[in-house]
Amino acid sequence: MLRDITLGQYYPGNSVIHKLDPRTKLVGTLTFIISLFLFRSFAGYLAAALFLAVIIRISGVPFKFMVRGLKSIMILLSITMVFNLFLTPGTPVLVFWKLQITREGIAQAAFMAMRLVMLIIGSTVMTLTTTPNHLTDGMEKGLAPLKKLRVPVHEVAMMMSIALRFIPILMEETDKIMKAQMARGADFESGGLVKKAKSLVPLLVPLFISAFRRANDLAMAMEARGYRGGDGRTKMKPLIYQKRDYRAYLLMLAYLVCIVLIGKVSPV
Amino acid sequence: MGIIEGSGLVYEYRKYGEDGEIAAVTRAVDGVSLDVKRGDFVAILGHNGSGKSTLAKHINAILTPDEGTLYVDGMDTSEEKNLWNVRQSAGMVFQNPDNQIIGTVVEEDVGFGPENMGISTEEIWERVEESLKCVGMWAYRKKSPNKLSGGQKQRVAIAGVVAMHPKCIVLDEPTAMLDPTGRKEVIRTVRALNQVEDVTVLLITHYMEEVIYADKVLVMDEGKVVMQGTPREIFSQVEQLQKYRLDVPQVTLLAHELKKAGLPVPDGVLTVDELVEELCRCK
Numbered sequence: 001m002l003r004d005i006t007l008g009q010y011y012p013g014n015s016v017i018h019k020l021d022p023r024t025k026l027v028g029t030l031t032f033i034i035s036l037f038l039f040r041s042f043a044g045y046l047a048a049a050l051f052l053a054v055i056i057r058i059s060g061v062p063f064k065f066m067v068r069g070l071k072s073i074m075i076l077l078s079i080t081m082v083f084n085l086f087l088t089p090g091t092p093v094l095v096f097w098k099l100q101i102t103r104e105g106i107a108q109a110a111f112m113a114m115r116l117v118m119l120i121i122g123s124t125v126m127t128l129t130t131t132p133n134h135l136t137d138g139m140e141k142g143l144a145p146l147k148k149l150r151v152p153v154h155e156v157a158m159m160m161s162i163a164l165r166f167i168p169i170l171m172e173e174t175d176k177i178m179k180a181q182m183a184r185g186a187d188f189e190s191g192g193l194v195k196k197a198k199s200l201v202p203l204l205v206p207l208f209i210s211a212f213r214r215a216n217d218l219a220m221a222m223e224a225r226g227y228r229g230g231d232g233r234t235k236m237k238p239l240i241y242q243k244r245d246y247r248a249y250l251l252m253l254a255y256l257v258c259i260v261l262i263g264k265v266s267p268v
Numbered sequence: 269m270g271i272i273e274g275s276g277l278v279y280e281y282r283k284y285g286e287d288g289e290i291a292a293v294t295r296a297v298d299g300v301s302l303d304v305k306r307g308d309f310v311a312i313l314g315h316n317g318s319g320k321s322t323l324a325k326h327i328n329a330i331l332t333p334d335e336g337t338l339y340v341d342g343m344d345t346s347e348e349k350n351l352w353n354v355r356q357s358a359g360m361v362f363q364n365p366d367n368q369i370i371g372t373v374v375e376e377d378v379g380f381g382p383e384n385m386g387i388s389t390e391e392i393w394e395r396v397e398e399s400l401k402c403v404g405m406w407a408y409r410k411k412s413p414n415k416l417s418g419g420q421k422q423r424v425a426i427a428g429v430v431a432m433h434p435k436c437i438v439l440d441e442p443t444a445m446l447d448p449t450g451r452k453e454v455i456r457t458v459r460a461l462n463q464v465e466d467v468t469v470l471l472i473t474h475y476m477e478e479v480i481y482a483d484k485v486l487v488m489d490e491g492k493v494v495m496q497g498t499p500r501e502i503f504s505q506v507e508q509l510q511k512y513r514l515d516v517p518q519v520t521l522l523a524h525e526l527k528k529a530g531l532p533v534p535d536g537v538l539t540v541d542e543l544v545e546e547l548c549r550c551k
Contacts, residue, residue: 133372133373161371161372164372165369165370165372169366214367217362217364218368220330221360221368224328224330224359225355225380225384225428225429225432226355226356226381226384226385227380227384228352232386233384234382234383234385234386234387234388234389235383235389236376236379236383236389236392236393236396237376237379238389
């Protein structure tokens with residue numbers, strides 16, 4: 001059961017978006033997020049939403065998967081909306097007691113919500129179309145210039161990919177230890193917060209010990225296979241920009257120019 | 269000249285006290301000499317704590333001997349500059365299949381060794397294909413290692429070593445954590461490697477059934493090599509083996525008991541077929 005968990009939320013597909021270089025997608029997502037803060041008019045929102053809709057369409061990922069990502073920010077979203085609704089000064093529309101809803105407040109709340117929703121959906125498109133491994137590779141290569149500043153880019157990327165490999169194994173192990181402890185009468189469910197936290201100790205101690213042991217074994221296995229850091233290492237699946245990546249960059253630039261123009265031309 | 273040549277190897281585990289003084293010393297390997305010829309299949313048998321795994325780690329230069337010398341393919345393992353070449357010449361497969369697979373996809377894991385060697389991308393792919401086909405795991409190349417059985421994982425680990433084109437492979441109890449099916453899979457793969465690809469194999473195990481195909485068997489106890497010879501020579505000394513807390517294969521044991529009971533059965537019977545033949549001759 002635990003073997004089947006997929007990490008991240010990759011949705012397998014064969015679209016152009018799926019095939020893009022992870023670096024392109026990272027830059028694209030960043031561009032989109034920045035673009036959302038470059039305008040304050042309705043036309044701008046319309047342009048951004050349209051662009052996003054086209055991208056989602058091309059990716060071929062069903063829209064309901066995008067919406068799933070929104071659940072986690074529901075609370076944040078409602079708080080932002082309430083604050084904007086009640087605390088924006090302007091012409092009052094509705095007044096009860098000391099609180100007032102202004103016309104500007106309504107507009108502000110709606111725009112703020114749209115901005116947040118698009119921000120989340122925009123980044124969800126990336127995580128849905130890129131495997132965690134690919135993303136790690138993209139980050140390693142994309143951040144490679146930082147090596148000159150002594151940032152351990154390769155090491156961090158290696159750690160991330162090892163973590164990805166071992167998360168399912170450690171989860172399975174947790175499950176095993178939990179069952180073993182339950183068979184000896186451990187109780188993980190009843191009691192208050194403090195008692196529950198205390199009952200996790202007999203679960204976490206063996207888990208940590210085994211994780212350290214695994215780390216030791218793995219380090220030895222890596223050394224035995226000649227691992228000696230990122231220098232002099234070649235790649236089995238090197239990241240090379242294709243034609244479609246250049247086209248994607250061009251599209252991004254065009255979009256950015258459009259948004260900047262809209263932000264300049266249309267009124268606030 | 270042999271591919272692995274060791275003489276007078278000694279390795280000690282030191283346990284340090286609180287003040288950094290040596291509290292206890294355990295001699296894991298005690299004066300072992302060995303000479304393995306190119307293309308040989310050598311098995312090392314031994315009870316738990318007999319020093320066989322410690323010895324194995326020397327061949328890959330994970331450990332270096334405290335005393336004595338060890339040459340792998342003509343290179344002294346104690347010399348720092350030979351380290352990476354030794355590791356490439358002598359690949360190593362460990363006991364726990366989960367803890368030695370690095371990649372999240374089978375093919376990526378097999379490519380890990382060649383990547384470390386700095387080989388060009390095309391050649392990495394060639395080697396990955398060749399070694400996965402060699403262990404019969406090509407069909408699983410896109411799978412996540414977590415979804416494979418123990419035997420399959422161990423075969424992927426072997427492919428990962430084969431992809432580095434080693435002259436010799438050291439397998440440190442590769443079947444200890446597997447079920448009987450997985451054990452058979454792995455042993456079959458190892459034998460094929462030895463016979464078809466002519467890779468020198470050093471198999472460390474405590475399952476007697478796995479060593480009957482070996483060219484040479486070493487028995488270790490308390491850090492010393494106490495017996496060596498062909499499987500037949502070793503298995504004909506049943507009492508001696510039992511003294512070293514090793515289980516003799518059932519067939520061999522049965523033949524031994526029959527002989528003791530007065531039947532004209534020879535010593536060191538290794539397979540069921542052999543015993544059947546011998547018994548038929550008795551009539």
